[in-house]
Amino acid sequence: MADKIFKARLEPSGREFTLEPGATVLDCALRQRILLRYGCRNGRCSSCKYLLIDGEADFGKTSPYCLSDNEKDEGWALLCQARARSDLVIRDQDFSRRDDAPLIVPKERLARVAASERLNASLWRIELDLRDSISFHAGQYIEVEIPGKKNQWRCYSIASPPDRQSQIELVVKRLPGGGFSGQIDRLLPGLELAINGPYGINYLRAGNRPVLLIATGSGIAPLMSILRSSASKSVDREFHLYYGARTRSDLIFADELQRLEAQMPRFTFRPTLSAPLAGDEWRGAQGRVTQLAQREVIDASPYDAYICGRPEMCEAVSMLLLAKGIPEERIFRDDFFPAA
Ligand SMILES: Cc1cc2nc3c(=O)[nH]c(=O)nc-3n(C[C@H](O)[C@H](O)[C@H](O)COP(=O)(O)OP(=O)(O)OC[C@H]3O[C@@H](n4cnc5c(N)ncnc54)[C@H](O)[C@@H]3O)c2cc1C
Ligand code: FES
Incomplete structure (x- = not known):
């Protein structure tokens, strides 16, 4: 059984892929260029929770917060952890929304x-x-x-x-x-x-919609990639970065971001400090990034939003933007969940 090869079918699209022995369902799909919804690949974020309509799987290591026993009984599984014990039929209703850029095989x-x-x-x-x-x-x-x-x-x-x-x-x-x-x-x-x-599936989507970029701490990293590549390609699109840190020294890349703001006519850089030091001589916004976005984003409905950093911040900002009218499918968030 352990080294048997099984097959997965996605419903309603009917797309099929092979389930290699020992590999997670998600890894098998990605290797065969089938994009599924996922985030941390560590059983932490629940993004890869799918309903198994048919078949049996080993659920792998999952916390009860991400997948309860009731959900397992109903057939839900985290595909980044689940390994097949038989052929599987998986419900995958939001397939069409993700197929935006070619999948690069990891x-x-x-x-x-x-x-x-x-x-x-x-x-x-x-x-x-x-x-x-x-x-x-x-x-x-x-x-x-x-x-x-x-x-x-x-x-x-x-x-x-x-x-x-x-x-x-x-x-x-x-x-x-x-x-x-x-x-x-x-x-x-x-x-x-x-x-x-x-x-990761939260990469910059093509298009003309204005973009909100919101980060704290090391969450600035993927947003730097988005801004650096948009600057080097002279992308003519509105970008607004809300970037929160405690003190001035925590605001990494600030000098480069100011240079990008001068170089990119439609980019605004809005840093905020929650605990500036006297020596910081800070004259910019103060408070948390959520408070800054609350004050400055009046209507979120025209935007795509990319949110990265601590899970609590990502959740708070997502809730805020949803309340301000952004459709859920236009929020792309990488919650920096711990692996251990
Ligand atoms: C999609 C994704 C992208 C990420 N990108 C980055 C990135 O660019 N830069 C970056 O620094 N991190 C990033 N992270 C977070 C990083 O992967 C985890 O924090 C990871 O656990 C760090 O590994 P470690 O071996 O240093 O600590 P571990 O050995 O995993 O953890 C050590 C201790 O720290 C705690 N811990 C781990 N992470 C956190 C956290 N984020 N906040 C508070 N406590 C924590 C653990 O619970 C444990 O007690 C990302 C996570 C995800 C899911
Ligand atoms: S991708 Fe499976 S739980 Fe995060």
């Missing part, structure tokens, strides 16, 4: 640390040289394997633009006891790392 490859720079008390900028270049959409992320820990991966958004395919930039927040970020001092130039990707 792949494992080797990278070498090219540079590591401390940006403030907790954030580092890491440049990785890739042996095999990587294609990705602005806003996607990769997984990095923890050095010395086989098969333990952590998600990091790509901050560099997609036209830089053989050197990518990440922003890493050091967490106390963090399996990966706790080793940040060891990520010296020359160190080899395994990476996997690209992943």
Whole structure:
């Protein structure tokens, strides 16, 4: 049974893909260029919750907050964790909304640390040289394997633009006891790392709609990729960035963002500090990013919104924008859920 190959069929589209032994349903789909809804790939965010209309699966590691026993009994599964025990029929009703850009098949490859720079008390900028270049959409992320820990991966958004395919930039927040970020001092130039990707469905969608970009902390990383690539391609589109931090030193990339604001006629950069220090001499907005968006976004209905950072912030901002009229399908959010 363990090494048997099964088949999955999506309903109502009728699209089929093969379920390889031992692999999660989501990984099998992505390898075969079938895009399903997902986020963290770690059983944490519930984005990949689908109803199994028929068939049996091993549910994998799931928390009761993301998938309750009742839901399992009804046939719901997190496809980033579930492995098939038989052929599966999966209900996939919102298929048409996602098929916007070509799916880039994720792949494992080797990278070498090219540079590591401390940006403030907790954030580092890491440049990785890739042996095999990587294609990705602005806003996607990769997984990095923890050095010395086989098969333990952590998600990091790509901050560099997609036209830089053989050197990518990440922003890493050091967490106390963090399996990966706790080793940040060891990520010296020359160190080899395994990476996997690209992943993520919250990349910049094409179109003319004005765009809201909202981030706190390291959540700025995927938004930098979006802004850097839009600037280099002279995209003629409205972008408004609301970026929250505690103090001036937490506002990473502020100088570059000011330069981009001067270069991009339809880009506005609106930083806000929740706890500025006296020495910051801050004359800009104060308070949380949610409060700034509450004050400044009067009608959210014309916008696409990209929201990245702590899950509580992503949830609060999403609720706010929904109340201000944005349709749910135009919110693209990467909640930075912990892996461990
Ligand atoms: C799609 C996606 C994109 C992401 N992009 C980035 C990024 O660009 N930069 C970045 O720094 N992080 C990013 N993250 C978050 C990052 O992957 C996790 O924080 C990860 O757990 C860090 O790994 P670690 O080994 O350093 O810490 P772990 O060993 O995973 O965790 C160590 C301790 O810190 C706690 N912890 C972990 N993450 C958080 C958190 N976010 N807030 C508070 N406590 C936490 C854990 O519960 C644990 O107690 C992203 C997450 C997702 C899902
Ligand atoms: S729970 Fe499966 S992608 Fe987040």
